[in-house]
Amino acid sequence: MKLKDWIKTIIFYEILVGMNATLRHLLHYKPITLQYPHEKRSLPDSYRGMLSLLRYDDGTEKCVGCDLCEAACPSRVIKVISAEVPGEPTKRYAKEYYMDMTRCLFCGLCVQACPVDALGMTREYEWAVYDKRHLYLNKEQLLAIGDRAFPVREKRLELQHPNVAFFNVAFTHLPPKDN
């Protein structure tokens, strides 16, 4: 056993095994690289990319200005200034809504915190800009992202329950779907 180890050291056995491995990869060359700008990966649906604000199908904003996303955010990305809907004292909406995307770490906690499903994570990730200030997004920009990323909004049916769908006032004219 001693002699065997010694001979292995002399002929660089371990190194030769390693070199064999690298040479095999050279001869059976199957690259796993994607030529990124020319070809792109197909992303999973649950990909956590750029954040966006969503609308209902009739165009009204989903956001009710409850500030829960701001509270949930660990990096203090979100800033909400909520206000009453003029003329309807029971309803509120986000008068201003800012996201500082330079600090966002795409954890998705705000999306989970939102009671009305007003936030969504898109599959956009190509957000390189020359000026950091371009990543400080306001409500219009976030809504535009949402419109771009979710042209057809599938309603989550469980939210149609009257107890849950208290805020979904804009959909009252639609008949509830049965499961």
Place this chain on the structure above:
Amino acid sequence: MELFFFYYLAGVIILTALLVVALRNPIYSALSLLIMFFHVAGLYVTLHAEFLAAVQVIVYAGAILVLYLFVVMLLNVKREDRYHPQFPIGAFLGLVIITEVLLLAFRRSESGTPPMPPAGSVAEAVGNTETIGDVLYTTYLFPFEVASLILLVAMIGAIVLAKRDLFEA
């Protein structure tokens, strides 16, 4: 042609030798010594001692001077500001010796300079390296062994001197 080469090499050797002594920054001194070693090697080549020229560059420039640079950088000494106060005495002594030798060299005693070696002489014909090897391993075998012993002693001595905690460990 040979005279021209000699003047060039000798001029650079003298200039760099003066710079070694005169420059304040030890690194610059070591670098002028490097240039001098190269020109001395060139001088050896004109004297048909190619083997020595190569050894000169390998040993002096490649090993010894790198060690000097190593120590200079290791100690990171600030540049020395003044020469030694015995500067005038040194300069005077140097001048005296130089004038003496120049006088002796130009006096041309009756023996004179030796005759020029004939072209295609022994050292060129056999090949410089072979000749040196022959002499080194036959006539001067004993000095050669002594030299190797000196190197061994120097190696041990250097380790003992430079090792910080040789006897504590």
Place this chain on the structure above:
Amino acid sequence: MVPLSYYVILSVIVFVTGVVGVLIRRNIIIILLSVELMLNATNINFVAYSYYFQNITGQVFVFFALTVAAAEVAVGLAIIIALYRSKSSINVDEFQLLKW
């Protein structure tokens, strides 16, 4: 052809430069470099005489001089490092414990 005396003069000038360097410099590293200068001066002489007298012995002795120079450098630099450790200086004026 270059007369032999030219080589002698060159070697003497370099040698004296080395001597003056040892005398006037206070940085111990440069003093060692000056010693190298002197060794090289003798080597030039050896090689020149070896060529003009067609005797290879001169070159053999240059070879030995190289060996001795290498040994000298190794020990000398070790001494310098040891001195620097104890005195934090390489100025020869500060090493005067044996001075009366």
Place this chain on the structure above:
Amino acid sequence: MVEVGVKIVLSLTQIAVVMGVVLLTVMFLTLAERKVLGWMQDRMGPMEVGPYGILQPVADGLKLFFKEDIVPAGANKFLFSMAPLLALVPALIGFAVIPFGPDLTVEVFGVQFKPFVISDINVGILYILAFTSIGAYGIILGGWASNSKYSLLGGLRSAAQVISYELNVGLAIVGVLLLAGSLSLVKITEAQTGWFWNWFIFAPPFPQIFAFVVYFISAVAETNRLPFDLPEAESELVAGFFTEYSGMRFAFFFLAEYANMILVSCIAAALFLGGWNAPAPFLQFHGSLAHLLWLSATIWFAVKVYFFLFLFFWLRATLPRLRYDQLMRFGWKVMLPIALGNILITAIAAYLFPRG
């Protein structure tokens, strides 16, 4: 006088051709290294510039040429500018004694001219060793003059490493010199003509295989390539001694590294693998095609050199970097005794079975 002129013109042409080939090879190597490394790691390597990225070296060269030339504050400007040259010149100057093809003599305008070796001096190997030892100055001075601690550490490490491994290179070569009985690379190559068992790596009295392994490992260490790239270890010392360099000065260090790789490959091919000799005599042009011998000979030489260069990349793709104390211990306690023992045994073998 005319003869001297013709001689000078011929030599200059030869030098220009060799330098051109070396620099072209360096250009090709920068691309080949990235491609080979990529393929070995299931990547693609550079793909953007030109078809399959083959114009990448040109793009790199242009980028480096037009980059801003930065001299760090507090740097020693003179030495900072000198260091890249001190690194590059010794690497290129060594090619003067490499025989790229058979030892032909052509007469051009009454001047004897050897087209495949710039200068056949009788201490060729010592000449190369002398100038490669100068390469350490470029590294150590570049590190010192940058006025940066990373550079200084890289430079000092490199100087220690290069000096230690140069010794092993020299000692590994001695065995070959004993068998060949000459220091001239042309004569050493000529001593290996015939079948491949005449190559010194398999030579009959005592095969120099151990010397070859010691030489190759030491050569990898001396050129600061992985797995011995401690002087420029990216993850530890940023980039070692050329951390502060940019633009053309950086390019010079880069060129020096690759030129050194080619140089040690050429020496390995000439000393151990028979230089321009084919493995078997019938693999060269012979008979009616004998006047084309130089063509097949240079091709064989190039094949051997490129095999070594590929080996450099292969090792880089396979092995992790050594620790510094491991590197030093390996050099002094493993490589040096093996090289010395090889000299001893080769000397005895050469005495008992003298060649030819």
